[in-house]
Amino acid sequence: MVSLSDVARSAHVSKMTVSRVINHPEQVSLEIRTEVQQVINQLGYVQNRAGRALANHRHYNIAFILLDNVDEIEPYYAHLLIHLTDVLQAYGYTLEIRHEHNFDVTNVDGFLISGVRHSDYNALRNLSIPVVIYGSEPGITAVDIDNTIGTQLATELLLKQSYQQILFLGMDVDEAFEKNRENGYRQAMQTAKKPIQIYKLANDGHVSREFLIGLSLMPKTGIVAATDRLALGALRACIYQGLSVPHDVGIVGFDGIYVHQLAEQSLTTVKQPLKAIAQQMVHLLLDELSGKTVQSVYIVPELLIGETTK
Amino acid sequence: MVSLSDVARSAHVSKMTVSRVINHPEQVSLEIRTEVQQVINQLGYVQNRAGRALANHRHYNIAFILLDNVDEIEPYYAHLLIHLTDVLQAYGYTLEIRHEHNFDVTNVDGFLISGVRHSDYNALRNLSIPVVIYGSEPGITAVDIDNTIGTQLATELLLKQSYQQILFLGMDVDEAFEKNRENGYRQAMQTAKKPIQIYKLANDGHVSREFLIGLSLMPKTGIVAATDRLALGALRACIYQGLSVPHDVGIVGFDGIYVHQLAEQSLTTVKQPLKAIAQQMVHLLLDELSGKTVQSVYIVPELLIGETTK
Numbered sequence: 065m066v067s068l069s070d071v072a073r074s075a076h077v078s079k080m081t082v083s084r085v086i087n088h089p090e091q092v093s094l095e096i097r098t099e100v101q102q103v104i105n106q107l108g109y110v111q112n113r114a115g116r117a118l119a120n121h122r123h124y125n126i127a128f129i130l131l132d133n134v135d136e137i138e139p140y141y142a143h144l145l146i147h148l149t150d151v152l153q154a155y156g157y158t159l160e161i162r163h164e165h166n167f168d169v170t171n172v173d174g175f176l177i178s179g180v181r182h183s184d185y186n187a188l189r190n191l192s193i194p195v196v197i198y199g200s201e202p203g204i205t206a207v208d209i210d211n212t213i214g215t216q217l218a219t220e221l222l223l224k225q226s227y228q229q230i231l232f233l234g235m236d237v238d239e240a241f242e243k244n245r246e247n248g249y250r251q252a253m254q255t256a257k258k259p260i261q262i263y264k265l266a267n268d269g270h271v272s273r274e275f276l277i278g279l280s281l282m283p284k285t286g287i288v289a290a291t292d293r294l295a296l297g298a299l300r301a302c303i304y305q306g307l308s309v310p311h312d313v314g315i316v317g318f319d320g321i322y323v324h325q326l327a328e329q330s331l332t333t334v335k336q337p338l339k340a341i342a343q344q345m346v347h348l349l350l351d352e353l354s355g356k357t358v359q360s361v362y363i364v365p366e367l368l369i370g371e372t373t374k
Numbered sequence: 375m376v377s378l379s380d381v382a383r384s385a386h387v388s389k390m391t392v393s394r395v396i397n398h399p400e401q402v403s404l405e406i407r408t409e410v411q412q413v414i415n416q417l418g419y420v421q422n423r424a425g426r427a428l429a430n431h432r433h434y435n436i437a438f439i440l441l442d443n444v445d446e447i448e449p450y451y452a453h454l455l456i457h458l459t460d461v462l463q464a465y466g467y468t469l470e471i472r473h474e475h476n477f478d479v480t481n482v483d484g485f486l487i488s489g490v491r492h493s494d495y496n497a498l499r500n501l502s503i504p505v506v507i508y509g510s511e512p513g514i515t516a517v518d519i520d521n522t523i524g525t526q527l528a529t530e531l532l533l534k535q536s537y538q539q540i541l542f543l544g545m546d547v548d549e550a551f552e553k554n555r556e557n558g559y560r561q562a563m564q565t566a567k568k569p570i571q572i573y574k575l576a577n578d579g580h581v582s583r584e585f586l587i588g589l590s591l592m593p594k595t596g597i598v599a600a601t602d603r604l605a606l607g608a609l610r611a612c613i614y615q616g617l618s619v620p621h622d623v624g625i626v627g628f629d630g631i632y633v634h635q636l637a638e639q640s641l642t643t644v645k646q647p648l649k650a651i652a653q654q655m656v657h658l659l660l661d662e663l664s665g666k667t668v669q670s671v672y673i674v675p676e677l678l679i680g681e682t683t684k
Contacts, residue, residue, distance in 0.1 A: 125470075125481075130456065137456055139449025139632055146440065146447055149473045158470045158481075160435075163459045171435075171468075269636065296636065322449055326579065326606065326636050 066109040075103040089155045090350050101154070126152055126349065127160040127172045131179035140321035140338060141178075144198070147342030148176065155350060169193050174349045180204075194352035196345050200240050205352065206360040207344045211241045214334040214365045215248030218288045218316035221332070221367060223256050225374045227286030227314050231261040233272060233298060234290045245290045245318065265294065272297030277304055283312040292317035292324045295331050299372060303328065315372040330370035337363055376419040385413040399465045400660050411464075436462055436659065437470040437482045441489035450631035450648060451488075454508070457652035458486065465660060479503050484659045490514075504662035506655050510550050515662065516670040517654040521551045524644040524675045525558030528598045528626035531642070531677060533566050535684045537596030537624050541571040543582055543608060544600045555600045555628065575604065582607030587614055593622040602633035605641050609682060613638065625682040640680035647673055 072079045077100060085092050085100040092100075103109075128148060130141065149159045160172065167175070167187060174194040177184075180201065188195050188204055200208045215232070222230050232249040235242050246262060253260050265271050272294045276287075281301065289295035295317030302313045309315060309329060317324055320335030344361045351358045382389045387410060395402050395410040402410075413419075438458060440451065459469045470482065477485070477497060484504040487494075490511065498505055498514055510518045525542070532540050542559040545552050556572060563570050575581050582604045586597075591611065599605035605627030612623045619625060619639060627634055630645030654671045661668045 127468075130459075137452050139452055142447050142449055142452040142455070145452070145455060145471060146473050149440075149471045153472070153474065153476075158437075158472075160468045160470050161455060161459045162463070162468070163456050164463065166463075293636075300638065322632065323636060326603075326633060328610065328638070 066107045068109070070107060071100065071103050071109050074107060075100045086156060088354075090354055097154075122353075123171050123173050124156055125158045125160055125172050126174050126176060126346075127162050129162045129164075129166070129175055129177045131165065131177065131181070131184065136179075138319075138321075140319065140336060143321065143338045144178075144342060147339045148346065151342050151346040155346065157346075167191055173353055176345050176349060194349055196349045196352070198341065198345060200244075200360070200362075204360075205348055205358055207341055207348060208241070208360075208362055209336060209341070209365045210362040211244035212248040212251070214318060215245045215288055215290070216252045217248075217365075217367050218318070218332075218334055219249045219252035219286075221316060221373060222286030222288065222314050223252065223258070225286070225310075225314055226284075228284035229261065229282070230258065230286035230288060231263065232288045232290070233276075233294045234262060234264045235267045235294070236264040237267075242290060249288050267291050267293050269293045269297035269300065273300040273304070276301035281305060281307060281313060283307060285312075286314045287316070289315065289317045292319045292321075292327075292331055292333055295333065295372070296323060296327050299327055299329065299331070309372050310374045314374065316367070317372075320368050324368070324370060327370075327372075329372055332370040332373040333368050334365050335368040337365060376417045378419070380417060381410065381413050381419050384417060385410045396466060398664075400664055432663075433481050433483050434466055435468045435470055435482050436484050436486060436656075437472050439472045439474075439476065439485055439487045441475065441487065441491070441494065446489075448629075448631075450629065450646060453631065453648045454488075454652060457649045458656065461652050461656040465656065477501055483663055486655050486659060504659055506659045506662070508651065508655060510554075510670070510672075514670075515658055515668055517651055517658065518551070518670075518672055519646060519651070519675045520672040521554035522558040522561070524628060525555045525598055525600070526562045527558075527675075527677050528628070528642075528644055529559045529562035529596075531626060531683060532596030532598065532624050533562065533568070535596070535620075535624055536594075538594035539571065539592070540568065540596035540598065541573065542598045542600070543586075543604045544572060544574045545577045545604070546574040547577075552600060559598050577601050577603055579603045579607035579610065583610040583614070586611035591615060591617060591623060593617060595622075596624045597626070599625065599627045602627035602629045602631075602637075602641055602643055605643065605682070606633060606637050609637055609639065609641070619682050620684045624684065626677070627682075630678050634678070634680060637680075637682075639682055642680040642683040643678050644675050645678040647675060 068082055072082045085097050152159050176196055178198040180197050180199055196205045200206050234246050276298055287298045295315050298315050302309050307313050317331040317333040320333045324331035324333045340363050348358045378389055378392055382392045395407050399407055462469050486506055488508040490507050490509055507514055507516045510516050544556050586608055597608045605625050608625050612619050617623050627641045627643040630643045634641035634643045650673050658668045
């Protein structure tokens with residue numbers, strides 16, 4: 065049986081430091097943490113979670129609550145969950161998944177929540193343990209991408225590539241992220257003194273394809289789509305009408321998980337940085353747990369250049 | 375504070391029955407369980423997990439271990455995880471996710487494991503708590519779809535629709551599920567006394583598109599693809615070569631999550647029944663926990679008819 069002393073000796077650190085890496089990783093520098101963790105893995109030292117929990121009055125368990133319906137689950141949740149698991153594991157925490165409005169605090173130190181609606185905010189504000197949501201809401205610690213900057217970057221790219229009219233293909237939902245994506249387009253167009261054209265549809269490639277075929281797109285059109293599904297439909301409308309992409313029409317989507325790669329031409333898209341989102345969510349939650357004051361984080365997304373822009 | 379007695383009174387059952395629904399749900403009929411659970415939810419009775427765990431020598435926590443790399447995560451894992459969470463929640467268990475070879479049994483009653491390789495089997499056989507894997511392996515309790523029947527159904531459909539030559543587009547990996555999918559095609563073709571044509575490629579739509587364009591497909595060809603990604607590439611090769619699908623070429627994919635809907639024409643495909651897989655995995659694990667002898671379950675998949683067959 066490998067002991068804590070064995071780990072300390074091999075890692076050339078004190079037993080106190082090993083204990084801190086295990087029990088309070090947030091108090092140790094990333095360098096030392098990585099080194100000690102490597103030795104722990106090499107020697108096969110098993111951390112006794114129950115003993116550690118008892119000693120620290122913590123459960124070392126975080127619950128991720130997904131409030132979306134199963135039909136609305138986007139495939140990128142698989143990646144978000146795995147990244148969250150990886151980051152929490154590195155800090156010695158486990159991740160529990162819940163799929164209902166279950167804010168029972170037994171055995172958990174904090175909540176990470178996705179799919180929050182307005183009706184949930186009061187419940188969240190009254191919880192006795194820290195909460196970080198994936199999304200945006202004043203008064204609750206949140207991590208999100210900066211959706212406004214995302215579509216702003218998309219619109220600016222199409223403007224720079226001298227498409228004549230640029231339209232926005234939005235989702236017909238009353239959600240903050242959708243409004244922000246619309247605003248990013250609007251701001252870039254206003255700055256460029258170009259006329260604004262906004263359409264709102266169901267988030268479905270077949271719907272956007274039919275709609276754009278009905279619109280009879282002109283050459284030199286740019287399309288900023290609020291999702292990759294909408295962008296995929298736009299690409300198919302162009303193919304149907306014999307318009308060449310990106311020569312005649314430029315298209316930029318949003319999300320950058322799976323869908324953009326499955327298109328006939330890989331989509332240029334605003335990429336959700338899921339690993340960075342997972343890291344920020346965990347860091348904010350652990351900071352709150354250590355009693356620090358934290359602020360919501362909005363990550364600036366980047367364009368992933370594909371074959372639907374020049 | 376709502377008590378156990380309050381729940382018993384409202385549900386018109388004994389306190390013993392309420393206790394059993396909470397502590398040993400597997401011993402109570404689905405009907406009574408549903409009724410009592412509804413009363414528990416209505417009254418807002420909070421189950422004290424810590425007390426229950428102490429009383430029953432159980433943790434009421436199951437760990438799902440995903441052994442795939444993050445790059446290999448297929449989008450359907452999001453659905454599988456949510457279904458597992460839902461089923462376990464109904465039995466009063468939590469689901470913990472792990473993403474490494476971490477078989478630490480502290481705080482868990484059993485493991486559900488996906489992405490198992492041959493090198494893991496010895497470790498799994500020596501665990502002190504029950505294990506159910508998603509996949510197939512003699513000697514370990516497993517839940518999987520019957521991959522052989524899946525491609526057999528696909529091949530028989532194409533034979534019935536009188537495509538002249540039917541080829542199999544497989545994945546170039548040395549895995550049991552791939553061999554079984556190949557065998558299902560092979561058996562159906564042997565029964566029909568038709569010549570066998572098997573190709574093996576990387577699981578990538580672009581690769582299969584290029585490959586099939588190089589092959590110059592003839593009209594009246596049927597294609598059984600081992601994945602929807604390969605089927606998507608096949609559809610695109612047909613579009614490129616001016617072959618009409620399903621008139622000239624019939625295509626059947628495999629998996630039925632996301633990819634088949636994103637194709638130019640919705641793919642006919644063998645659907646992974648993820649909800650049924652999740653239910654079976656949990657039932658087998660809970661049966662093992664109650665000391666029952668269990669056997670691996672292979673679920674017969676169904677064809678989802680899309681627009682790539684007649």
